[in-house]
Amino acid sequence: MFTYSKVNKRVSAIVLASCLSTGHVVAAEPAQCETVRFTGPGWTDISSTNALASTVLEGLGYRTEVNTLAVPIGFEGLKSNEIDVFLGNWMPAQQKFIEKYAIPGDIDIVGENLVGAKFTLAVSRYTYDAGVKDFADLAKFSEKFRQRIYGIEAGAPANQLLQNMIDSGDFGLHKWRLVESGEQGVMSQVKREIKRQQFIVFLGWEPHPMNSNFDIVYLTGGDKYFGANFGGATIQTVTRKGYREECGNVGKLLTNLKFTLAMENQMMGFIMNDGQSPTDAAQKYIKQNPSVLNAWLTGVTTMDGGNGLSAVQKHLGL
Structure with missing residues (x-):
C-alpha cells in the first residue's frame, strides 16, 4: 500500500514527465536543486561559460558552486553525484572519458553548446x-x-x-x-x-x-x-545521471545554453586581457548583449516558478 508521501512523489513524477513531454516547465524546483554544482578544469573558456550560466542561474534564484578540477576528476565527480554539470566536454579529444563514463550510463550528455572549435x-x-x-x-x-x-x-x-x-x-x-x-x-x-x-x-x-x-x-x-x-571540435554539456529529470528547470536552461566562438573570445578577452573576474566578465557581456537571454530563458522560470527572463533582467539591472 502506498503512503500519502509516496503517492505525492508518484504524482509529481507523472506531472514532471508530462510537463517535459509537452515543452512546459515545472512550476517550482525541488529544494535539493537550489545549489547547482559546476566543474571546470581552470581553462578560461570553461570559466567563461560557467560564469555565464552561473550569472543567469543566480538571477533565477539559485546558488552556484564552481569546482576547479582536472578533467578526469571532474568526470569522477559527475559519476559520484558530487558534481552536477560540466560545460566543457571537448569532443573528440575527450572521447575516452565519454567511453568510460557515458556508455555505462554513469552520466548524461545534454548536447552541444559550441560548434566550430x-x-x-x-x-x-x-x-x-x-x-x-x-x-x-x-x-x-x-x-x-x-x-x-x-x-x-x-x-x-x-x-x-x-x-x-x-x-x-x-x-x-x-x-x-x-x-x-x-x-x-x-x-x-x-x-x-x-x-x-x-x-x-x-x-x-x-x-x-x-x-x-x-x-x-x-x-x-x-x-x-x-x-x-x-x-575541429564540438563542446558538450554533460550532467550527472538523471539530473535533468530531477531538476527540470535547470535542465531546460542547460538544454537552451548555446555559445559562439565570438562570444567566448570576447568573454575570455575581458578576463585575460582586461583582468576582470569571470563573474564581472559574464555580467558585462550579458549587459552588452542582452538579447542572448531570450533564447537561453525560453521555457525557463525562476526557482519558485516566476518569470525567468524578467528576474534575470532585474538581477542585472537591464
Whole structure:
C-alpha cells in the first residue's frame, strides 16, 4: 500500500514527465536543486561559460558552486553525484572519458553548446614562414624548439595525446619533452618567446584570445591525434545521471545554453586581457548583449516558478 508521501512523489513524477513531454516547465524546483554544482578544469573558456550560466542561474534564484578540477576528476565527480554539470566536454579529444563514463550510463550528455572549435599544435607566424607548417616539420627544427612541446595542465586529455605521440616516436619526436603548464603559464611562455622571435610549438585552441593576441598558425598533419580540420571540435554539456529529470528547470536552461566562438573570445578577452573576474566578465557581456537571454530563458522560470527572463533582467539591472 502506498503512503500519502509516496503517492505525492508518484504524482509529481507523472506531472514532471508530462510537463517535459509537452515543452512546459515545472512550476517550482525541488529544494535539493537550489545549489547547482559546476566543474571546470581552470581553462578560461570553461570559466567563461560557467560564469555565464552561473550569472543567469543566480538571477533565477539559485546558488552556484564552481569546482576547479582536472578533467578526469571532474568526470569522477559527475559519476559520484558530487558534481552536477560540466560545460566543457571537448569532443573528440575527450572521447575516452565519454567511453568510460557515458556508455555505462554513469552520466548524461545534454548536447552541444559550441560548434566550430579547434584544438591542435600551433606556432608563431614567423616560425611557420621558416618552414614549420606540419607536424612532420617539427623534428627538422629540433634545436630551435629545444625539443619541447608546451601543453596545458597535467592530466588534460590533450597532454595525454601529445605524450602518446612522443612515446610512439611519430614524426621523429621520440626524444622530445612535453612541458605541462597551466593555461596562463603556457600563454606567458608563448608571449616571451614571440617577443624574442624564438621558436615555440604549443597546444593552441579556439575560442581563446591567443588567436587575436598573437599571430599564430595551426599545424597540419595532426589528424591522427586531434582529428580533422585542425582538431575541429564540438563542446558538450554533460550532467550527472538523471539530473535533468530531477531538476527540470535547470535542465531546460542547460538544454537552451548555446555559445559562439565570438562570444567566448570576447568573454575570455575581458578576463585575460582586461583582468576582470569571470563573474564581472559574464555580467558585462550579458549587459552588452542582452538579447542572448531570450533564447537561453525560453521555457525557463525562476526557482519558485516566476518569470525567468524578467528576474534575470532585474538581477542585472537591464
